[in-house]
Amino acid sequence: METREPLGRVARLHYQHGMTHQEIGELLGFSRVKVTRMLAEARRAGIVEIHIHGEATPFGELEAELTGAFGLAGAWIAPSFSDPERSLASVGMAGAECLTALAPTVRTVAVGLSSSVAAIVAHLRPQEQLPELGFVPLAGSWGGASRGMSPHELVIGFGAAFGARTYHLPAPILAKTADAATAFAADPGVRQTLRLAAGAELLIAGVGAVEAGSGMLADTLTERERGQLTKRGAVGDISARFFDSVGSAVESTVDERVVGMSLRALARIPRRVAVGFGDQKITALRAALRTGLMNHLVTDVDTARTLLRTTRKGN
Structure with a gap:
């Protein structure tokens, strides 16, 4: 370097x-x-910062079509690349534009960990510091190797970019047992953080799939757990809270172990931004958007076009 x-x-x-x-x-x-x-x-490195004066976006027509098709309040679309790492960086940049636009209008942002959400941090160049703003995780952290990401590190990165307050949720995202999850949830620090998250006006989170190889959470689950979720109709998750094709929570042994906000609670946050892209996420993203579980979207061109095409076909 x-x-x-x-x-x-x-x-x-x-x-x-x-x-x-x-x-x-x-x-x-x-x-x-x-x-x-x-x-x-x-x-x-931030040595060069490019400011473009103008409201036009590269994919304005596609964004308008997407918001109309799913009844969204907003959409940010990034270019697609054959290299997954370039696509991830591109979506991270679009996510930074989204967060920079929405964060100054709220007091608290609830954050759900995913690789796509984590990619936003490197591209944040906000124009103002917001000391009254707070970033709070939706759920606990990953134990052991976590691919360099944790909800705590993520909210610290967001907080540093905006000069905002940050909060920690001192628990694992998946406890070993349901009883352990209940014990963690009873901790005063955990309760306080989840109360703050429940009162957020803005949520930004990844939307995961159930299949192995589709993300950190799916790869953590056993084949038996994934089979149970699929059998019960799960098509995706938001911070380990699985939902079905109509946007309802899926009860399972996995759900009992989660230390984090419930699906019902996060759906009450007024602005809910889904960040995700790729063929494996299509079913989960379509369900989350079509049912109103999430009402904003950050994605890439290929995913946006596939969402529109499959929705027109009624799949």
């Missing part, structure tokens, strides 16, 4: 002096590919 000084030098030559990547490379003795890479790194 380059230090900030050479990154800043290359950025000034390109953005202020209008030099091409090739011209910069010849001037500084770099290859054109290296200059391109340095400019991308300068943006990621």
Whole structure:
């Protein structure tokens, strides 16, 4: 990784002096590919910030069609890429635009962990600090290896970007037994955090699927647990709370072990943003949107088009 000084030098030559990547490379003795890479790194590091003055979005017509088809209050659509990591970063950027637009209008944001929601943090560049705003997790944390993510770290990242308050839920997302989950839920710190989450005006969370390989939670469950959920009609989850095709909670041995807000409680939060993309998430996203369980969406172009196509067919 380059230090900030050479990154800043290359950025000034390109953005202020209008030099091409090739011209910069010849001037500084770099290859054109290296200059391109340095400019991308300068943006990621916050050395370069691009402000676009205008309300038009790249996919305004598609967003309007999506909001109309599902009765949404808002939609943010990102480009799709063949590389999953690029698609994840793209959706994270769209999520940052969504959160930057909505967070200043509320006092408390409830946050559900997913890889797509976690991708938002790196792209947040809010224009103002909001010390009265609070970010609170919907559920507990993952034990053991967690792919570098936890709800606590996620809300801290959001809080740092907005200069906001953050809260911790001191419990696992899935307790070992139902009795253990009940004990965790009785803890005063857990109760206080869940009360704050229940009073949030904005929810931003990933929507997961049931199939193995579709996300952190699904990969944590046993084959027997996934079979039980499927048999009972589960098509997706929000922070480990599974729902069926009509948006109703699915009772199961998994649900009994969750330390977090109930599906009914999170559905009472006025603004509910679903963040997710990919073929494995289509059924879950369609159910969450069609039933009103979530009323805003952040996704990519391919997922948006598939949602619309399958909805027109009545699937």
